[in-house]
Amino acid sequence: MEIPYTVSARRDTGLYNAKVGIWLFLASEVMLFGGLFSGYVFLRAGVREGVDLPWPDAVYVHGPFIWLGFLNTLVLIASSVFVVLAWAQLKMRRYGAYQMYMSLVLICAAAFMAVKTIEYNSKLNHHFGARLTDGTLLDGALVTDEKHHCPGDYVTFEATKAVFSLDKTGVFRKIDPYFIDFAVLKDGAELAVKAPDGKEVKGVPELSNWLDAYAAANPAERRVAVEFVKPVTFQFRLKEVFGKRVFADRVPFFRGNELQGKLIDDTVDIEVHTVDLQMVRDEEKALAWSYLGEGFKAGYEQHKKEKLSDPLHQHFLEKGGTLPGRQLRIWQHPHAVAEHGGEAEHGKEKASDHGSSDGHGGHHAPVVSIKGSDISFMGAHGPKFGTYYAIYFTMTALHGLHVIGGALVLAYFLFFGRKLYRKNPEHLANRVEVGGLFWHFVDLVWIFLFPIMYLM
Amino acid sequence: MESSTEDIQKHVKTYLMVGATLFVFTIVTVLVRTVPFFDFGVPGVDAPDIAFGLVIATFKSSLVMLIFMHLNHERGLIYKVLLFTVAFAVGLMGLTLFAQHNPILPHADVVDEQRVVDFTAESAGAEAAPASAHVEAHH
Amino acid sequence: MSATEAAHPGAHEHHDDHDHHELSFWQKYLFSTDHKVIGVQYGITSLIFLAIGFFLMMVMRWSIAYPDRPLPMVGDWPFFNKWIGDDGLVTGDLYNMFGAMHGTIMVFLGVVPLAFGAFGNYVTPLQIGAPDMAFPRLNMASYWLYLVGGLMMFASFFLDSGAAKSGWTNYSPLANITDQQYRDLFWTSQTQWLLAMVFLITSSLLGAVNFITTIINLRAKGMTWMRLPFFCWAQLVTGFLLLLAFPPLEVAAVMQLMDRLAGTSFFIPTGLYVGGQVVEAAGGGSPLLYQHLFWFLGHPEVYVLILPGIGIVAEIVANNTRKPLWGYKTMVGAVLVLGFLSFIVWAHHMYLTGMGTAISTFFQTTTVLISVPSVILITSILLSMWGGSIRFTMPMLWATAFIPMFGIGGLTGLPLAFNLLDLHLHDTYYVIGHFHYVVAPGTIFALFAGIYYWYPKQTGRQMNNLLGHLHFWPSLICMNLIFAPMFIQGMAGMHRRAYDGGAAYEQVSSQVYLEQGHPLAVLFNAIFRGGEALPVEVINLNLLTSAGAFLLALAQIPFIINFFMSMFRGAKSDERNPWQGTTLEWMCPTPPPHGNFDREPVAYRGPYEYSVPGAERDFTPQFEPDTRVTETRPLPTLH
Numbered sequence A: 001m002e003i004p005y006t007v008s009a010r011r012d013t014g015l016y017n018a019k020v021g022i023w024l025f026l027a028s029e030v031m032l033f034g035g036l037f038s039g040y041v042f043l044r045a046g047v048r049e050g051v052d053l054p055w056p057d058a059v060y061v062h063g064p065f066i067w068l069g070f071l072n073t074l075v076l077i078a079s080s081v082f083v084v085l086a087w088a089q090l091k092m093r094r095y096g097a098y099q100m101y102m103s104l105v106l107i108c109a110a111a112f113m114a115v116k117t118i119e120y121n122s123k124l125n126h127h128f129g130a131r132l133t134d135g136t137l138l139d140g141a142l143v144t145d146e147k148h149h150c151p152g153d154y155v156t157f158e159a160t161k162a163v164f165s166l167d168k169t170g171v172f173r174k175i176d177p178y179f180i181d182f183a184v185l186k187d188g189a190e191l192a193v194k195a196p197d198g199k200e201v202k203g204v205p206e207l208s209n210w211l212d213a214y215a216a217a218n219p220a221e222r223r224v225a226v227e228f229v230k231p232v233t234f235q236f237r238l239k240e241v242f243g244k245r246v247f248a249d250r251v252p253f254f255r256g257n258e259l260q261g262k263l264i265d266d267t268v269d270i271e272v273h274t275v276d277l278q279m280v281r282d283e284e285k286a287l288a289w290s291y292l293g294e295g296f297k298a299g300y301e302q303h304k305k306e307k308l309s310d311p312l313h314q315h316f317l318e319k320g321g322t323l324p325g326r327q328l329r330i331w332q333h334p335h336a337v338a339e340h341g342g343e344a345e346h347g348k349e350k351a352s353d354h355g356s357s358d359g360h361g362g363h364h365a366p367v368v369s370i371k372g373s374d375i376s377f378m379g380a381h382g383p384k385f386g387t388y389y390a391i392y393f394t395m396t397a398l399h400g401l402h403v404i405g406g407a408l409v410l411a412y413f414l415f416f417g418r419k420l421y422r423k424n425p426e427h428l429a430n431r432v433e434v435g436g437l438f439w440h441f442v443d444l445v446w447i448f449l450f451p452i453m454y455l456m
Numbered sequence B: 001m002e003s004s005t006e007d008i009q010k011h012v013k014t015y016l017m018v019g020a021t022l023f024v025f026t027i028v029t030v031l032v033r034t035v036p037f038f039d040f041g042v043p044g045v046d047a048p049d050i051a052f053g054l055v056i057a058t059f060k061s062s063l064v065m066l067i068f069m070h071l072n073h074e075r076g077l078i079y080k081v082l083l084f085t086v087a088f089a090v091g092l093m094g095l096t097l098f099a100q101h102n103p104i105l106p107h108a109d110v111v112d113e114q115r116v117v118d119f120t121a122e123s124a125g126a127e128a129a130p131a132s133a134h135v136e137a138h139h
Numbered sequence C: 001m002s003a004t005e006a007a008h009p010g011a012h013e014h015h016d017d018h019d020h021h022e023l024s025f026w027q028k029y030l031f032s033t034d035h036k037v038i039g040v041q042y043g044i045t046s047l048i049f050l051a052i053g054f055f056l057m058m059v060m061r062w063s064i065a066y067p068d069r070p071l072p073m074v075g076d077w078p079f080f081n082k083w084i085g086d087d088g089l090v091t092g093d094l095y096n097m098f099g100a101m102h103g104t105i106m107v108f109l110g111v112v113p114l115a116f117g118a119f120g121n122y123v124t125p126l127q128i129g130a131p132d133m134a135f136p137r138l139n140m141a142s143y144w145l146y147l148v149g150g151l152m153m154f155a156s157f158f159l160d161s162g163a164a165k166s167g168w169t170n171y172s173p174l175a176n177i178t179d180q181q182y183r184d185l186f187w188t189s190q191t192q193w194l195l196a197m198v199f200l201i202t203s204s205l206l207g208a209v210n211f212i213t214t215i216i217n218l219r220a221k222g223m224t225w226m227r228l229p230f231f232c233w234a235q236l237v238t239g240f241l242l243l244l245a246f247p248p249l250e251v252a253a254v255m256q257l258m259d260r261l262a263g264t265s266f267f268i269p270t271g272l273y274v275g276g277q278v279v280e281a282a283g284g285g286s287p288l289l290y291q292h293l294f295w296f297l298g299h300p301e302v303y304v305l306i307l308p309g310i311g312i313v314a315e316i317v318a319n320n321t322r323k324p325l326w327g328y329k330t331m332v333g334a335v336l337v338l339g340f341l342s343f344i345v346w347a348h349h350m351y352l353t354g355m356g357t358a359i360s361t362f363f364q365t366t367t368v369l370i371s372v373p374s375v376i377l378i379t380s381i382l383l384s385m386w387g388g389s390i391r392f393t394m395p396m397l398w399a400t401a402f403i404p405m406f407g408i409g410g411l412t413g414l415p416l417a418f419n420l421l422d423l424h425l426h427d428t429y430y431v432i433g434h435f436h437y438v439v440a441p442g443t444i445f446a447l448f449a450g451i452y453y454w455y456p457k458q459t460g461r462q463m464n465n466l467l468g469h470l471h472f473w474p475s476l477i478c479m480n481l482i483f484a485p486m487f488i489q490g491m492a493g494m495h496r497r498a499y500d501g502g503a504a505y506e507q508v509s510s511q512v513y514l515e516q517g518h519p520l521a522v523l524f525n526a527i528f529r530g531g532e533a534l535p536v537e538v539i540n541l542n543l544l545t546s547a548g549a550f551l552l553a554l555a556q557i558p559f560i561i562n563f564f565m566s567m568f569r570g571a572k573s574d575e576r577n578p579w580q581g582t583t584l585e586w587m588c589p590t591p592p593p594h595g596n597f598d599r600e601p602v603a604y605r606g607p608y609e610y611s612v613p614g615a616e617r618d619f620t621p622q623f624e625p626d627t628r629v630t631e632t633r634p635l636p637t638l639h
Ligand code: HEM
Pocket: C169, C302, C303, C305, C306, C348, C349, C367, C368, C370, C371, C374, C409, C410, C411, C413, C414, C416, C417, C418, C422, C425, C426, C427, C431, C434, C435, C438, C439
């Protein structure tokens, strides 16, 4: 049995099977990315001023890494040209030239993924932001220093008592008492508690079992409090914690569990690159100034005044635009800060121009130690950090998967194509055409991704 | 169509030209958003920037589709499939946005005070006051 | 990966080598690339899943009918003793789990694979005269992806967290925040549901690419578009629905996965409270985004459920009325229009999400419009029967019953289309009644019809008639017993997804508008009730429904016996064309060999040339060169 039209085109449709197939597949890909782009637009258009996190200016988000995105665009365009050239060479039956162009495509694909890795790494491990309880958004980089050990964002809490939830109803049917998952015991201290009945329980698994047994024996109780035999010091990463979670005498956890005792240290050191007050009601009294000092406040005010006096800007404001003047980019406006910003509490004197080593503002940006109780949430610029980052990571990662998939297919044609070429060169040309169509599509998606994720 | 070697050679030239055009337009988009001198409107993102970026992206992607993906001379069937696909994708984006911008009541937190007052005045008027008083309250 | 496969379909050229030596058992029945074997695989797998889904439903029906009585029989089976209350009652968790999985299994693992995967695979290439699907290995991949997805779904029952519990629609943010009490969110119900879904979606997408390509490019000589049997048209449109509607669901699934595993807030609005605490997320997302993406698939999906059914019924009705399908061209037009419109009606599932009047009006209009092609289809089929001398064979019985059942389902959809009425009816049992009338006595009946119709093609034997009747009549009665009361309950305001069947809202002495004992008392007193509670009469209808459901299970026993017994004992019908049909599948040997045809299939005429005036017999097959030649002139064989 032989399936017709695998190589030659059918007369009435003018197409061979794989060509119909790939275009249908691309149609479904259009809907896939169409859905993602719709999500992007929906989320961006749905940002409520003063309620949701503002949509960041992408140019700022990427800072100097914008050139990486730019580079990647060029790389993909070049690979698109190469793949179509490879196909043309096959059509002219020049196998050697085909191999050369196809190799170039694969090199481009590898380069693209390498650049992507650098970019992700910078976002996930260097860029850092915190939203304070009054809505101030401080953006910059996390500082690692001696005092806080690496990576510098641990909360230290000395606990004397713990309260465990025994809730068994609804969604919270089964308890997980084990906040210990993300709270580590300092210096390998041992966990030992005194149960209400006076029994001593030692070790984490034993505690779990005991809690299960206790919950089974006391179905009516919803919480149980136990005392630590001697105070235990816990450390946990504030990076993972959202909400106002740390109090002077207790740390509540999501499932109704709680540690009680004494807060030792919950400050976080941030190198500030941007102060964004779009969500703050009273800019005069913004928390930012209690950390950055009056100098920066004056700089900010002047910066805002300049913005407001700009007639063009005024025009857009009247049309209902937002006020970029409420974001002070220390790295973009060194002059505004230089005059006033000398006396930030912990800060160094001034910001350097952007483009220096680690992104925004090099080593001259002010470093502040923020109290944990002032932070409403914070984190690296990973997917958690607001809807822009969520959609950015989701879309670029899915696109990256497409690059990898496409490259694997093309690599197959490059390394295992010779046999088919000998047998039926037209067949190989068809395959490369079809694989190329997919590759162009991947390029096409990036042509849209680049401006919306990096430039606007 | 690409039967003879010369034909294909000619195509190869086109491909290179298109590649160069794509490069140039990429540089243009980036310049517009990063060098203040070229920026439209106020510094920072604004509607003209977005429009300009999207127009360029659309232009670039049509070049890719028409030339690299050979959509400048493809079979009718493929156009039909793509036409419907694009229509549905636009429908998905357009109608969800439409739904987002046409809520049954404005969001509580973005209701401006004037409208809140109007709303209560109206319902109070409907219940207690005669119609004329209700109209007065309105103006 | 799919690009890989799509990119080198030529690889199966090596198959002609295979043809010469015997295929091993594995190649022949398990890892086969033959569309008929894959079709049978799809069929058997999906029938098993249908049975599982049915079982889940019976547990739910017990809980609804007898919320205060322990679950009988299965209560102390290993899985159940973990989820059932100490008192033996079905818990809310168990009910939610079974509800969500019943919907999921029935829709994504039962009906679609049976209608599209099994019948589509088996029949479509035969009817268009193709030797196989365009991409046989892709076809095999589709089946295996489906099986893996299905097994993942099934395995999720046995996780610590059980299976998904947020309804088959899996609305966010409920589905986002569920399972927070488990340490490893990856191995929890909803996450596994989403991952399994990714497999199922991929399978459907590959299948859709394959089907459409096959129908476009592999039609036999002479098989022009207007000679294509209606079943193939239905499959073609179904293919496009799957192809273009599933990707946005995949987007929703990926986003929900990200929300669960990576902590994003796609669907979590700012300041969402759960269990008295603000959810730990940046916020800024929108639950409505999820609903839009889901229903963008959801509505086309319901047509995926019904179109193959209509296609099967059209084939059977034409064959058994011995008349051409009435208005074949109109039907083709209608099915195309229907496919198009089904992409722009989705928000009629979202009237209650706070959409404004303008957008609601738009979706209301398109929804009402879409009923026009639906009515055209069903009317054409009905009119095809007019004046025919109908043979009430087993398949025809099912097909005939399909028409009014689907009709009820469709007509009850119309009130839902209207915003104003839907505000009252949304999320009540009325909606449950509506769509089940379409899918259960509708599609499922059509699928049974198809099984009875094409069974002889694969096995060379007819299914037993007596057992068929024992299957059909009780099924018909029970289906109506189950779903008709739901309309009344829904109009009375009984909410869906209540595990006690509304008992918590029971009101013993409802305000009475009609004397008890009046034939319409239940209906009227229920609908025009005073107060907020549910009259006891309405709740008591649960008993009727549940009894119907259990009886329906019994009614399937004759089918199961019939299905297996007839393989060995059924009346032989060795000839190629036991039903005197006209389409190409009746031309190939029984059962069709790998490659299907023993001479080149050529379509000389339209698909439904029954009772052509002047012809010798009452059917003139598509593959017969000349109507006036009565004895079959052997065509030159190809091989
Ligand atoms: C004749 C045209 C039809 C119209 C006008 C129609 C209308 C509607 C509307 C407006 C709803 C939403 C009700 C609500 O949630 O408040 C609905 C629900 C539903 N319809 Fe239809 N429908 C039609 C045909 C069909 C068909 C052919 C199917 C195929 C199986 C179907 C399956 C469903 C399902 C599954 C739901 C419920 C989904 C859920 O909420 O879980 N409908 N229909």
